[in-house]
Amino acid sequence: MWKNRNVWIVLAGEFIAGLGLWMSIIANLEFMQQKVPSDFMKSLILFAGLLAGVLFGPLAGRVIDTTSKKKVLLISGAGRLVSVCFMFVALYFDSIWWMVLFAVTLQISAAFYFPALQSVIPLIVKERELLALNGVHMNAGTIARILGTTLAGLMLTVMSLQGLYVASFVAYVALLASTAFLNVPEPDLQRARGADEGAAAVPGGEPEQAENGRRGSDPAAQAPPAEQSGFKALLPLLRSEPIVLTVLWLTLVPTLFIGGFNLMVINISELQHDAQVKGLLYAVEGISFILAGFLVKWMADRGGLMNRLFLFAAIVAAAQCLLFFADSKLCALLSFGLFGLAAGGFFPAAATLFQKQIPKAYHGRFFSFRSMLDRVVFQVVLLSTGLLLDFIGLQLMVLVYGVLSFVLVAVFAVREARSVKKDRAEASF
Template identity: 55%
Template sequence: MWKNKNVWILLTGEFIAGLGLWLGIIGNLEFMQEKVPSDFVKSLILAAGLLAGIAVGPLAGRLTDQINKKKVMLVSGAVRTFSVIFMLIAISTGSVWWMVVFLVFLQVSAAFYFPALQAAIPLVVEEKNLLQMNGVHMNVSTLSRVLGTAVAGILIAIMPLQGLYELSLAAYAILFLLTCFLKIDEQNSKPVQAHSLSKSKSGFKDVFPIIKGLPIVLMTLILTLVPILFLGGFNLMVINISELQDSTAIKSWIYATEGIGFMIGAFLVKQISLRSSPYTILFLFSFVIGFSQMLLYFATIPLLTVLSFLVFGFAVGCFFPTAATIFQTRVPKEFHGRFFSFRNMLDRVSFQVVLLMTGFLLDTMGLQLMAVIFGAFSLFLSTLFYFKFKQVRADMKVTNNAS
């Protein structure tokens, strides 16, 4: 795997783009803290971009299955680079509306880029290396987040906010150039593309029977809602914790600690998978995520706050590479574009609902009580789906014995 040039291009591009992304995210939080006093209004602003990404989801899935995935990544990368210009206008004018335009373009480009990326990974590495590749790819992404937030925390104190976005634009431009050097062999999928071109107008309708016929895929899709319950309002919670503790430094500590926890989890998940089944990993760490949410009841104590995000980071570091590998190996490759676009769209809908809910609950009941409610709900979902999975597995054994 490490001799594959495409692997190094994807990993290097992810690292550089991740730096740009997190410089921009810290900039977004700083801009909203200055211009928008209400947590709920902040959530509405962030939700605007997510809604745009959801709207183009079906089109993104069809195009990813119909045309070359590298082309999809290049066009979406160009749009992402161009979108930063709108944020520079927002800073110069002090207008939140230009920030909304920036978020819309950014999320639309992401709606095309990430399904194409997920569909491209199985085409550049062998199936036996997928879990390792997913873990390393997510680790590189997390490392860029840790460094990006740390660097942003330093730069925001010594340079204008505009400078963060200029660096972000440069990072996106470098990712675009690196993507030009990708060589993806899609020969095996071309006959399928020609065959499915006429029926692909139905979009996600072709994917639903596949998901329904693969219980392991359906269960994994449902379980991904548990970490999203934490991640959806992540940035709002970080802002709220910063205000609760009257500390700007805690934001960088939270992002860095959660990122380190994620990297440790993604590094160790390969070893854990040698001793445990994928569903043991998924169910175990969905319970751990619920526990980490409950721990935020003590959000006024910096040490316990950092511990909560460290535990959460480790849990999702094990959870997401396992889920991604299941999707890439169990779903037929000719449906990857539509499936990953559907999953991306489902994640965005979930993110939007959780984002709005988080903003509303932070304004009405505060972080600590909200954390207990979210944690209890996560534990309930994990328990419910765990017993449902056991029932499905028992039914399958009975069916196999009968046949």
């Protein structure tokens, strides 16, 4: 895998994109803090970008499945550059409306870029290397988040906001340049529009057989062409792949933690009367997340993907319950460390399962759908966390989230065990 040039280009692109994105985010927050006194107005500005990304999700999925994925990555990368130009105009005219346009165009570009990138990954490596690449890919994004926020904070002390956006623009130019060297061995695009997945080319020229012997016998394989069906084609596919629905539900468990992450950090700091604990919590979570990414290859040989996903989700639930003792610094740090390890293992495993179970002809639409779902659920969790923190406080809230997470894990684990038992019984006849 490490001799594959495409792998290095994808990882470098994710790292560079992350640096640019997080520098932009820190700069945006600083700009809003100077120009927008109302917290509600700040949330509306952020929500405008999110809504634009959700609305363009269906179009993004259809385009990714019927167009060269490299072309989609290049055009969406160019869209990032255009969005930063809008921010330069916002700074020049001291206008918040140009910043809204920046947020909208950036999120629209992201709606195309990230699902396309998820669709590219299974095309550039062999199936047995997917989990390892997903883990390292997620680590590249995490390291970029840590370095991007740190660098942006330091840069704000020595330069203006305009200088920070210039740095972000340079990062996006480097991303666009690196993407131009990507060589994606895509199957014939006309055939990709059809329902039959067929043999997908992998580096080395050997055909990769479809997962679980899917070769036209799957109900989803009879779906209409991609350009006609859009997200509707996913319905029979999801019905025929209950394991995918199970993992989508399980993703709610770490999202309950992530959605209220910043709010919980602030409340823990207030509970312990210690401002420095915020930095410690972020550091412990980030280091644990990265460590899990490096261990993901070792975990690949120990148990099936579903077993590990249930284990990681259960650990996240335990980490949530442990925050009931958030007034203790040791318990708070242990909770965030456990979450980092579990989330760092959960998300690469989930991405690998999706890439294997979903036919490649549907990857664009599926990952666009998942991106939309993640954005909506994240906002719901964020609002719910804020309300619960106001009404019942941090310690009772995390207990509610923890119990809910354990219930979700238990229900779907029992359902999965019954399904496996039924399949074995049918196979024995």
